[in-house]
Amino acid sequence: MVVTKDDTMEIRVSDHVVLVRQAVRKWSIELGFSLVDQTKMITAASELARNTLDYGKGGTVRLERVEEGMKKGLRLTFEDQGPGIPDLEKALTDGYTTGRGMGMGLSGSKRLVNEFDIATKVGEGTRVTITRWK
């Protein structure tokens, strides 16, 4: 996989979630994503950015335009040095929340993308990587 463009953004306050959504929209349009695909990627990014902020106590997102053979896509990596997720299996279940949410962020955004990867360690942090191909 080749990275042809990349950028990193901070997620420290709720206004940053808005900026992340705007950036993801711009990159998705540049890649020629259909309207539905744009919307899916923006929505997944919004969910993960909010988790980074609310549970991860802030972090960053890395945006990458990737190419693999003939395929072009957008990869987003959300990273924080927060408390980590003790029970990942539960956290990935529809409706599971330790906050006041609906517990749909992780499980739902997984359905909205082509590739979903999560690495987490209690006391160290969480990294979620999603990719959507054109």
Next chain:
Amino acid sequence: MERIPILKMGDFLIVTIQVDMHDRLVTTLQDDLTSMISSHGSHGVLIDISSLDMVDSFIGRMIGNIAGMSRVLDAETVVVGMRPAVAITLVELGLSLDGVRTALDVEKGMILLRASTRRRLTEEDEDGRDEG
């Protein structure tokens, strides 16, 4: 302070959500709506989301909260103007806006609200007669 305007149209209230809502704006909107529903005795709330290009669980929860709160105050909520791409994404995300009805646009939303208000008033009438 920044606020989302609430329009009164006869028996109903109309809220147009245009901006990226942050937490405080959501709280203010819910407070404003509650007091307007009770002070005007409104029977319905229309939430126009035609300018939103995505609905995530944060906005979904806000809509659900408004609907629940309105129900307690005897008003119905209709969400209007959801874009097709947003609707498709919402389903895949797994959000079900429980107890919230949707309509294509404000006009159709008003028709829906009027019909159900009329129905409810008739039912209340009949209930009254049964008891008497």
